[in-house]
Amino acid sequence: MAEELKNAVLEKFGDxxxxxxxxxEAAEIAPNLIExxxxxxxxTPVIVAPGNTAQTAAVLRICRDQGxxxxxxxGNTGLVGGAIPHSTLQRPEIIMSARRxxxxxxxxxxxxxxxxxxxxxxxxxxxxxxxxxxxxxxSLAAEGSCQLGGNISxxxxxxxxxxxxxxxxxxxxxxxxxxxxxxxxxxxGLRKDNTGYDLKHLFIGAEGTLxxxxxxxxxxxxxxxxxxxALVAIADPDAAIALYSQARIALGDQLVAFELMNxxxxxxxxxxxxxxxxxxxxxxxWYVLLELGSAQAGPVADQLMEIFLADSMESGLVRDGVxxxxxxxxxxxxxxxxxxxxxxxxxxxxxxxxxxxxxxKIAVFLRRAExxxxxxxxxxxxxxxxxxxxxxxxxxxxxxxxxxxxxFLALWSEVGRDVHSIAAELGGSFSxxxxxxxLKRDELVRLRGGVELELMRAVKDALDPAGIMxxxxxxxxx
Amino acid sequence: MAEELKNAVLEKFGDxxxxxxxxxEAAEIAPNLIExxxxxxxxTPVIVAPGNTAQTAAVLRICRDQGxxxxxxxGNTGLVGGAIPHSTLQRPEIIMSARRxxxxxxxxxxxxxxxxxxxxxxxxxxxxxxxxxxxxxxSLAAEGSCQLGGNISxxxxxxxxxxxxxxxxxxxxxxxxxxxxxxxxxxxGLRKDNTGYDLKHLFIGAEGTLxxxxxxxxxxxxxxxxxxxALVAIADPDAAIALYSQARIALGDQLVAFELMNxxxxxxxxxxxxxxxxxxxxxxxWYVLLELGSAQAGPVADQLMEIFLADSMESGLVRDGVxxxxxxxxxxxxxxxxxxxxxxxxxxxxxxxxxxxxxxKIAVFLRRAExxxxxxxxxxxxxxxxxxxxxxxxxxxxxxxxxxxxxFLALWSEVGRDVHSIAAELGGSFSxxxxxxxLKRDELVRLRGGVELELMRAVKDALDPAGIMxxxxxxxxx
Numbered sequence: 001m002a003e004e005l006k007n008a009v010l011e012k013f014g015d016x017x018x019x020x021x022x023x024x025e026a027a028e029i030a031p032n033l034i035e036x037x038x039x040x041x042x043x044t045p046v047i048v049a050p051g052n053t054a055q056t057a058a059v060l061r062i063c064r065d066q067g068x069x070x071x072x073x074x075g076n077t078g079l080v081g082g083a084i085p086h087s088t089l090q091r092p093e094i095i096m097s098a099r100r101x102x103x104x105x106x107x108x109x110x111x112x113x114x115x116x117x118x119x120x121x122x123x124x125x126x127x128x129x130x131x132x133x134x135x136x137x138x139s140l141a142a143e144g145s146c147q148l149g150g151n152i153s154x155x156x157x158x159x160x161x162x163x164x165x166x167x168x169x170x171x172x173x174x175x176x177x178x179x180x181x182x183x184x185x186x187x188x189g190l191r192k193d194n195t196g197y198d199l200k201h202l203f204i205g206a207e208g209t210l211x212x213x214x215x216x217x218x219x220x221x222x223x224x225x226x227x228x229x230a231l232v233a234i235a236d237p238d239a240a241i242a243l244y245s246q247a248r249i250a251l252g253d254q255l256v257a258f259e260l261m262n263x264x265x266x267x268x269x270x271x272x273x274x275x276x277x278x279x280x281x282x283x284x285x286w287y288v289l290l291e292l293g294s295a296q297a298g299p300v301a302d303q304l305m306e307i308f309l310a311d312s313m314e315s316g317l318v319r320d321g322v323x324x325x326x327x328x329x330x331x332x333x334x335x336x337x338x339x340x341x342x343x344x345x346x347x348x349x350x351x352x353x354x355x356x357x358x359x360x361k362i363a364v365f366l367r368r369a370e371x372x373x374x375x376x377x378x379x380x381x382x383x384x385x386x387x388x389x390x391x392x393x394x395x396x397x398x399x400x401x402x403x404x405x406x407x408f409l410a411l412w413s414e415v416g417r418d419v420h421s422i423a424a425e426l427g428g429s430f431s432x433x434x435x436x437x438x439l440k441r442d443e444l445v446r447l448r449g450g451v452e453l454e455l456m457r458a459v460k461d462a463l464d465p466a467g468i469m470x471x472x473x474x475x476x477x478x
Numbered sequence: 479m480a481e482e483l484k485n486a487v488l489e490k491f492g493d494x495x496x497x498x499x500x501x502x503e504a505a506e507i508a509p510n511l512i513e514x515x516x517x518x519x520x521x522t523p524v525i526v527a528p529g530n531t532a533q534t535a536a537v538l539r540i541c542r543d544q545g546x547x548x549x550x551x552x553g554n555t556g557l558v559g560g561a562i563p564h565s566t567l568q569r570p571e572i573i574m575s576a577r578r579x580x581x582x583x584x585x586x587x588x589x590x591x592x593x594x595x596x597x598x599x600x601x602x603x604x605x606x607x608x609x610x611x612x613x614x615x616x617s618l619a620a621e622g623s624c625q626l627g628g629n630i631s632x633x634x635x636x637x638x639x640x641x642x643x644x645x646x647x648x649x650x651x652x653x654x655x656x657x658x659x660x661x662x663x664x665x666x667g668l669r670k671d672n673t674g675y676d677l678k679h680l681f682i683g684a685e686g687t688l689x690x691x692x693x694x695x696x697x698x699x700x701x702x703x704x705x706x707x708a709l710v711a712i713a714d715p716d717a718a719i720a721l722y723s724q725a726r727i728a729l730g731d732q733l734v735a736f737e738l739m740n741x742x743x744x745x746x747x748x749x750x751x752x753x754x755x756x757x758x759x760x761x762x763x764w765y766v767l768l769e770l771g772s773a774q775a776g777p778v779a780d781q782l783m784e785i786f787l788a789d790s791m792e793s794g795l796v797r798d799g800v801x802x803x804x805x806x807x808x809x810x811x812x813x814x815x816x817x818x819x820x821x822x823x824x825x826x827x828x829x830x831x832x833x834x835x836x837x838x839k840i841a842v843f844l845r846r847a848e849x850x851x852x853x854x855x856x857x858x859x860x861x862x863x864x865x866x867x868x869x870x871x872x873x874x875x876x877x878x879x880x881x882x883x884x885x886f887l888a889l890w891s892e893v894g895r896d897v898h899s900i901a902a903e904l905g906g907s908f909s910x911x912x913x914x915x916x917l918k919r920d921e922l923v924r925l926r927g928g929v930e931l932e933l934m935r936a937v938k939d940a941l942d943p944a945g946i947m948x949x950x951x952x953x954x955x956x
Contacts (some may be wrong), residue, residue, distance in 0.1 A: 193907040197684055252732075253773070358586060429667065432670035432671065432674055458941060
């Protein structure tokens with residue numbers, strides 16, 4: 001498909017990035033044109049991988065002059081089609097990859113910061129921090145292949161948001177190449193800097209529609225030295241909310257995870273994932289996995305957790321509980337949580353939602369949503385789990401026994417809209433951590449249309465008047 | 479000066495906000511036209527105080543149509559002229575006050591959020607949170623009169639930033655009236671919401687130049703139940719940085735304050751503030767006030783602090799230290815820190831700086847800056863103190879004994895520029911927490927000119943094309 005771009009343009013790209021940074025072979029490009037869930041299939045004549053910021057700027061200037069679309073791509077681990085070039089647009093789109101810019105430029109232990117390039121793989125960043133006895137707390141399933149630039153552009157969440165925030169909260173400074181090739185040099189490692197508009201927040205979570213992030217200064221933390229991890233059984237989501245409130249009071253900032261899951265989620269794991277087992281003798285309707293991280297090594301964390309659980313059992317909020325007695329037991333508890341998606345996949349076709357509501361509204365959301373889907377799809381299996389402490393639920397559905405996968409999946413859009421509406425009525429969000437991309441553009445119009453979307457458009461037009469950055473993502477193609 | 483606005487316009491304002499919301503008497507307006515440091519004296523024909531969001535929108539529509547400037551004003555406790563209308567501009571400017579919009583709309587204890595209107599005084603917000611056994615951690619000297627809207631527009635810092643972040647980090651959702659009267663309804667209390675650009679960050683810290691904030695959803699926290707507060711003597715700022723790094727490792731998130739001050743700061747306090755005394759027998763060059771907040775009541779906090787201080791004395795990092803044994807002693811230690819500015823004022827004319835650098839660069843900044851000012855103003859007294867954990871130093875100067883106050887103060891701009899340049903060379907900021915306003919607009923051009931300022935202008939033009947919001951603040955009048 002290279003013929004979509006004039007050879008002269010490809011040559012110009014090659015002059016800038018060299019042969020190491022130019023991929024034009026269709027077979028080599030192919031893996032970058034599909035997402036792992038298989039929902040999107042794109043096309044592009046070329047992947048351009050600049051070796052540094054100046055090359056990035058030079059490529060973007062050409063694209064701006066020629067009206068070529070630029071699709072930033074990190075580790076291609078997204079879920080909403082945000083990094084896949086469109087196959088239907090009239091103008092050509094290139095993939096711009098950060099993979100050759102993966103240096104860790106600086107680790108400042110006393111400032112608790114790390115400065116890294118956009119192509120740095122998240123796991124490498126975590127490892128670099130650990131080497132300096134520091135913690136980079138961003139952690140998610142794709143950490144072995146996702147890249148910092150993608151994490152920033154999608155404002156990635158993950159399992160440590162309760163304590164450390166989303167990616168947005170972990171970024172102190174950014175270097176960004178703007179759509180016209182100018183470079184915003186905001187790589188400052190400052191905790192306080194009230195000097196006009198805080199421009200970095202424009203680019204974080206913008207899904208590559210406003211510029212190409214080339215590097216960032218991120219916050220580091222001290223490593224918790226003691227961990228206590230427990231799985232507890234509770235009556236219902238209302239009890240989970242009450243337990244969460246009390247856990248924050250009793251454990252304060254040491255509470256680092258508070259994950260809710262329903263009976264079916266646990267059942268699917270135990271049934272489908274080898275080596276897992278239900279740690280309780282009795283069956284319960286809902287479970288919470290909670291974790292405490294302490295700056296003190298030794299038994300401090302376990303003691304605190306034991307006292308909290310004993311109090312919670314005495315008050316009747318917790319019906320049963322297990323506290324991990326070793327790192328192997330801790331890993332086993334987390335494995336149950338982390339393999340829910342996998343177990344669900346093995347049980348048939350799934351419809352997935354990534355909603356957020358205020359924590360106080362989690363129970364009413366779950367009741368309303370379950371009531372709705374059970375009416376709409378009789379026999380549907382509700383696999384509800386997620387980061388209760390963040391108000392973020394993955395309200396997932398598995399196909400009923402008596403329904404074909406295709407017929408079930410055909411309902412995704414329609415059911416999704418109604419589930420999103422239930423969240424919206426409770427002051428919630430239709431995309432908690434995965435973003436908008438291509439998948440949820442229409443929902444953005446439906447649920448955040450009007451002034452909110454007008455403001456986003458105004459920002460987009462101000463920063464990318466030629467509309468070359470990730471066309472058709474977040475906004476429908478104009 | 480009401481004649482600057484046509485009576486017809488004033489009547490329209492009156493029709494919208496009623497007599498309770500309109501102030502046209504010069505004597506009544508006067509206190510709102512000066513800042514408490516006395517650096518700015520403005521003028522305006524009217525203060526308009528809308529009673530709700532709809533009234534705010536209606537007033538702004540008139541201002542947009544008539545080309546009238548709008549200066550948002552909260553508690554008028556700023557330090558950079560950001561809330562004072564100009565006296566020199568050709569077009570009239572009104573003050574728009576949020577003081578009639580001060581309701582706490584909702585406190586959601588389980589979601590750990592509070593929704594309040596812009597005119598809510600910070601202390602009232604803190605008190606409301608406390609009533610629900612929650613903590614709203616924003617705390618600063620002006621908390622008895624500053625308002626939430628001003629805190630948000632200036633991204634206020636204060637004494638709890640180390641642990642809880644700046645105001646920006648405490649805001650989950652905003653309601654903002656745009657310059658053309660449209661309302662951005664973003665009052666969501668969500669920890670995760672990746673649905674396009676995060677618009678609230680445009681308005682936080684924008685100093686009222688992009689719209690008028692009418693309400694916000696803010697994060698709450700659990701209240702620390704145990705506090706340990708210590709004042710320690712150290713050799714120099716390098717030792718302070720090392721102590722900070724070790725404190726974060728040993729105490730983790732429980733470290734809530736880490737304040738550095740030099741000998742002269744302590745001396746001025748002990749000399750000028752009644753009831754204060756140097757708690758140490760020997761004289762030391764530098765001091766750190768550090769505080770630990772624990773979720774556990776009882777002696778846990780003190781025990782942790784004692785262990786940390788013992789280790790630090792054994793390693794030689796800490797030369798002497800006192801641990802508060804009662805809340806009265808704790809208050810006395812904090813009083814020394816909080817009265818430095820007051821004590822400094824009593825000692826003569828002062829030149830003040832509000833810089834930030836990476837924490838690791840604090841010592842080199844202090845060396846270079848002190849060397850520079852001592853050369854430029856022989857005999858100058860350096861009063862250095864600030865939030866070391868935030869990299870934020872108030873590098874203040876008092877007049878030499880042999881110099882007149884006027885002659886000394888005449889050097890402020892020149893000396894300030896050089897001190898800012900020293901911070902900038904170290905990757906720092908010329909305004910850590912006070913903002914740009916009118917005072918530092920030229921420094922913004924000098925130190926953040928080029929692409930950064932161009933981007934800010936592009937955002938300003940996109941959101942406020944008529945340029946009516948707080949004209950001449952952040953940006954020079956065009």
